[in-house]
Amino acid sequence: MLRFALTRALSLTLSLIVASLVIFAVIEVIPGDPAAFMLGLNAAPEAVEALRDDLGLNGSLVSRYLSWITGMMTGDFGVSYTYRVPVSDLVAQRLQVSLPLALYALILSTTIAIPVGLIAAAKRGSVTDYGIMGTTQLGIAVPNFWFAMLLVLVFAVNLRWFSAGGFPGWDAGVMAGLKALTLPAIALALPQASILARVMRSSLLETLHQDYIRTARAKGLSRRQATTRHALRNAMIPVLTIIGLQFSFLLAGAIIIENVFFLPGLGRLIFQGITQRDLVVVESLVMLLVFAVIVVTFLVDIAYAAVDPRLRRKA
Amino acid sequence: MKLPVQLILGAALTVLFIAAVLLSFLWTPHDVILLSISEKLQGPSAKYWLGTDHFGRDLLSMLMVGARTSIAVAIVAVGIGVIIGVPLGLTAAANRGGWLDELIMRGNDLIFAFPSLVIAILITAVFGPSATNAILAIGIFNIPVFARVSRGGALSIWTLDYILAARVAGKSATRISAEHILPNIANLLIVQGTIQFSLGILAEAGLSYVGLGAQPPTPSWGRMLADAQTMIYTTPRLAMLPGLAIIAMVLGLNLMGDGLRDLLDPRIRRAKA
Numbered sequence: 036m037l038r039f040a041l042t043r044a045l046s047l048t049l050s051l052i053v054a055s056l057v058i059f060a061v062i063e064v065i066p067g068d069p070a071a072f073m074l075g076l077n078a079a080p081e082a083v084e085a086l087r088d089d090l091g092l093n094g095s096l097v098s099r100y101l102s103w104i105t106g107m108m109t110g111d112f113g114v115s116y117t118y119r120v121p122v123s124d125l126v127a128q129r130l131q132v133s134l135p136l137a138l139y140a141l142i143l144s145t146t147i148a149i150p151v152g153l154i155a156a157a158k159r160g161s162v163t164d165y166g167i168m169g170t171t172q173l174g175i176a177v178p179n180f181w182f183a184m185l186l187v188l189v190f191a192v193n194l195r196w197f198s199a200g201g202f203p204g205w206d207a208g209v210m211a212g213l214k215a216l217t218l219p220a221i222a223l224a225l226p227q228a229s230i231l232a233r234v235m236r237s238s239l240l241e242t243l244h245q246d247y248i249r250t251a252r253a254k255g256l257s258r259r260q261a262t263t264r265h266a267l268r269n270a271m272i273p274v275l276t277i278i279g280l281q282f283s284f285l286l287a288g289a290i291i292i293e294n295v296f297f298l299p300g301l302g303r304l305i306f307q308g309i310t311q312r313d314l315v316v317v318e319s320l321v322m323l324l325v326f327a328v329i330v331v332t333f334l335v336d337i338a339y340a341a342v343d344p345r346l347r348r349k350a
Numbered sequence: 351m352k353l354p355v356q357l358i359l360g361a362a363l364t365v366l367f368i369a370a371v372l373l374s375f376l377w378t379p380h381d382v383i384l385l386s387i388s389e390k391l392q393g394p395s396a397k398y399w400l401g402t403d404h405f406g407r408d409l410l411s412m413l414m415v416g417a418r419t420s421i422a423v424a425i426v427a428v429g430i431g432v433i434i435g436v437p438l439g440l441t442a443a444a445n446r447g448g449w450l451d452e453l454i455m456r457g458n459d460l461i462f463a464f465p466s467l468v469i470a471i472l473i474t475a476v477f478g479p480s481a482t483n484a485i486l487a488i489g490i491f492n493i494p495v496f497a498r499v500s501r502g503g504a505l506s507i508w509t510l511d512y513i514l515a516a517r518v519a520g521k522s523a524t525r526i527s528a529e530h531i532l533p534n535i536a537n538l539l540i541v542q543g544t545i546q547f548s549l550g551i552l553a554e555a556g557l558s559y560v561g562l563g564a565q566p567p568t569p570s571w572g573r574m575l576a577d578a579q580t581m582i583y584t585t586p587r588l589a590m591l592p593g594l595a596i597i598a599m600v601l602g603l604n605l606m607g608d609g610l611r612d613l614l615d616p617r618i619r620r621a622k623a
Contacts, residue, residue: 046456046459049456050456050459050460050463053460054460054463054464058472061472061473061475061476062472062475062476065476066476072476172601172604172605173597173601175600175604176548176552176596176597176598176600176601176604177593177597178552178555178556178559178575178593178596178597180556180559180575181555181575181589181592181593181596181597184575184579184582184589184593185593187582188582188583188586188589192582192583283463283465284465286465287465287467287468288467290467290471290560291467291556291559291560294560295579305471306560306561308475309471309474309475312475314475317471317472317475321468321471321472324465324468325463325464325468328462328463328464328465329463332459332462332463
C-alpha cells in the first residue's frame with residue numbers, strides 16, 4: 036500500500052510540474068511580451084516598461100517560472116493587474132461561492148442518483164426502469180446552462196420562489212446564501228445525477244450476475260438481502276470513480292453556471308480576467324483548477340487502493 | 351437480427367439534423383445575414399414559421415445555419431481525437447508494459463486534468479475567442495479518450511491466437527496493429543465517436559454561450575442562447591428553441607450510440623438475453 040501511494044505521489048508531482056510548464060508556456064511565452072499584450076496596442080512604451088518591471092518580466096524565463104511556482108506554493112499568486120489586489124485574496128473571496136456550489140451540486144446529484152439507480156436496477160425491465168432510463172437519457176442531453184435559464188424562468192420569474200441571480204454573501208445568513216445557490220446547484224447537478232444514476236444501475240446489474248451473488252442466494256439469502264449485503268458494496272466501486280471524476284466537471288461546469296446566475300465565484304473571475312486581459316489572474320486560476328483536478332484524482336486512486344487491495348497491484 | 355428501437359430513433363433524429371444542415375447550404379427560408387428590425391420579435395407566422403429574433407432574423411433559418419457550426423466543430427474535434435488518439439492507443443497496446451506505454455498513458459492522464467473548458471480559457475486568454483479555439487479545446491480533450499478506448503480494446507485482441515500466428519508469420523507490430531487490431535476495434539471506436547460527437551455539440555454550445563466559441567455574425571446555437579438570455583422574460587421562445595434543438599441533436603446521437611453498442615457488442619447482447 037505504501038509503495039502504491041509513493042509511486043502515485045511521484046506521478047502526481049510530475050503531472051503538476053508538466054501542467055504548470057504548459058500553462059506558463061501558453062500564458063507567458065506564446066504572447067511574446069505579456070505586458071504589451073495586457074495593455075493593448077495603444078499603450079505608451081513607458082507604461083509597458085513599467086508593467087514589465089511590475090510583473091518581473093525582465094528576468095529570464097527560467098527565473099520567472101521558478102518565482103511563479105514558488106510563489107504559488109507559498110500562497111502568493113501574484114497581484115491582479117486590474118483589481119490591484121493580491122490574486123490570493125480574490126481567490127479566497129470567490130471560493131466562498133464556488134466551493135459550496137460545487138459541493139451542494141455534488142451532494143444533490145449523489146443523494147438523488149444512487150437511490151434512483153438502485154430502484155431502476157431492482158425493477159429492471161419494468162415501466163419504472165424505462166421511465167428512469169428515459170429521464171436520465173434526457174438529463175444527459177440537456178445543456179446545464181440552458182436548464183439553468185429554464186429554472187430561472189419558472190422558479191424566479193413566474194413563481195418568484197428564488198431570485199434570478201446574484202449572491203447576498205454569507206453575512207446575510209447561511210439560509211439566504213444556500214437559497215441563492217439552490218437553482219445553480221440544481222442546474223449543475225442534473226446532468227451529473229443522470230450519468231451517475233445510469234452508472235449505478237448498470238454497475239449493480241453487472242454485480243448481481245456474479246457467482247458470489249448466486250452463492251449468497253443459494254445459501255438462502257433473499258434477493259434484497261443479497262443485494263444490500265454483498266452486491267451494493269462492490270457495485271459502488273465504479274460509482275465512486277465517477278463521483279471523483281465529476282468533481283472536476285462540477286468545478287469546470289460551475290464556470291458557465293456562475294455566469295448564468297451572476298454569482299461572484301471563480302468562474303466569473305476567470306472571465307473578467309480574460310476580457311480585461313489580466314493574465315496574472317487567468318494564469319493562477321487555471322493552475323489552481325488543474326491542481327484541484329489532479330489532486331482529487333490522486334485522492335480517489337488512493338482511496339480505492341485502501342478499500343480494494345486488488346487495485347494496488349496495477350500501480 | 352432485430353435492430354434496437356433506440357438505434358432507429360437516434361439515427362432518424364441525427365439524419366434529420368444532418369439533412370437540415372445540408373439543406374441550409376442550398377436553401378434557407380430567409381437570409382440570416384439580412385436584418386429586418388421592423389419585423390423583430392414576431393411570433394410564428396406563415397412567413398416566419400418559428401418567428402423572428404430581436405434583429406428580425408428568421409429563427410428557423412438561424413437554427414439551420416447554427417447547426418452547421420455545432421456539427422462542424424464537433425465533427426472536426428472528433429476527427430482530431432481519432433487521428434491522434436487511436437495511433438497513440440495502438441502504440442501503447444503494442445508496447446504494453448513498456449516505457450512507451452507508460453509515457454502515453456501518463457500523458458493521457460495529464461490531458462484529462464485540463465477539462466475542455468479550461469483548455470478553451472487558456473487558448474482564448476492568449477489568442478482571443480473563435481470557433482477554431484472551440485475545435486482545438488474539444489479536440490485536444492478527445493485525444494486521451496480515443497487513446498484509452500483503443501488501447502483497452504487492442505490489449506484484449508493482442509492475446510488472441512491469430513495475432514500470435516501473425517507474429518510467427520513475421521509481421522511487425524505496426525502492421526499487426528493496422529491490419530488486424532484496428533478493424534477489430536472499429537466498433538468500439540464508432541460507438542465512442544458517437545458519444546464524443548454528442549459531447550462535442552454540448553461543449554460547443556457551452557463555449558459559444560460564454561463567448562469563448564463562435565463569434566458573431568456566425569450563428570451558433572450557443573450564441574443564440576446567450577443573445578436570448580436578456581430577453582427570456584419577454585420572449586422565452588428565443589431561448590427555448592435553440593435549447594430544444596441542442597437537446598434533440600444530442601439525444602439522437604446518444605440513442606444512436608447506445609443502439610450501436612447493443613448491436614455491435616456481443617457481450618452486452620448476451621447479458622441482455
